[in-house]
Amino acid sequence: MAAFNNTAQKREQLFSKLYQNAFPAVAAYVSKMGGSFDEAKDVFQDALIAYYEKVLVNNTAIHNTENGYLFGTARNLWLQRYRNKSKQLPLDGYGDDVTDDEEAAPSANKLLAYLATAGKKCMDMLKAFYYDKLDTEEIATAFGYSGVRSATVQKYKCLEKVRNTVKQQSLQYADFIE
Amino acid sequence: MRTSLNNIKLAEDYLNKQLPTGDKLLFEARMLLDHDMLTNVKAQRHAVELVKQYSREQLRTEIEAVHQTLFNNKQHRTFAQRVLSFFR
Structure with a gap:
């Protein structure tokens, strides 16, 4: 792994920084759309997991800033999950949804x-x-x-x-x- | 490494699509003939999926700890108030 010393302590520092830089914009967006704090928290944390998996660990190139990626991912997740408060997901499901395979038997x-x-x-x-x-x-x-x-x-x-x-x-x- | 561990390594290479074509075909032929081997490979794939699920849960726990610090620690009061103000 390059450029990121992956220890529990470093992850904590990184997540804290990302939270402080990127979460306010996500919260503002979700609130504007009529969503709740818990919804904003839910989608933001999943965006952080996607960021960790794709960018930090697998070095996938993103054509975006760190904050832009987190915001875009969180926004898409929110639209998918909460826009209509229905269980129906759009057909063009967004690829960064990290919860798909968590509803295991x-x-x-x-x-x-x-x-x-x-x-x-x-x-x-x-x-x-x-x-x-x-x-x-x-x-x-x-x-x-x-x-x-x-x-x-x-x-x-x-x-x-x-x-x-x-x-x-x-x-x-x-x-x-x- | 003992044979069983070498088989695990081989199955891992197969599951990661890292076997050269000849070895891959041979591996698949062995699975057709040997039901135990097929069961082992499927269980191994499942094991790796469980590791991923476990890892995400661990990461989620770490992120939640950061969240709690930011929203409950006096040091970060300005940040917390700013975010919470959107929902008032």
Whole structure:
């Protein structure tokens, strides 16, 4: 990852800065459209997640300023979700909606809750690999492994563990794996 | 690495579409013949999806903590009042 030292502390500083710079405009827009503070907060936080995933981690080029991107994404999300206060989404759904795949089946939520407690160390390490996309070297240091090789082995062990938990659950919920 | 871990690595490369064509075809043929392997690969894809879901929830928690600081900490009162004033 370039130009952004991805640690919890740096993320906190960055989100605080983005919040202070970009949230007032989003709040003003949502209020003008007749929406609430909670709606503004909801869409802004999802815009921050989209920004983190696309721009900071995956280095997707945006033809916009940081604040412009956040405002545009939040505005589109608000229009999609709240304009008519109906559940119907427009056909041309906006690509930055990060909530699409979060309404998982109850069995998946149970599984996630289980993994978040029983397998937290593994989940945190897999998060660093797959979501935050840290270098294996950074991960080895952060998680206390002797080197790149043992961090890599540990990553696959963790993935195997999560996979086996998924498999076990799928025996209980027949529809778990499509 | 032990065989099971090498298989996980191979499945990961397959799921990320990083296998060369020949290896990809071979991998798919093996899945057709070996039901356990197919189950494993599907479960692995699901596992990676769960990691993504978990990660987003963690990130959302971090963002919410920032929100709470900005709206409850005296230090940021001017900012909070400015935003809240839009909704009065």
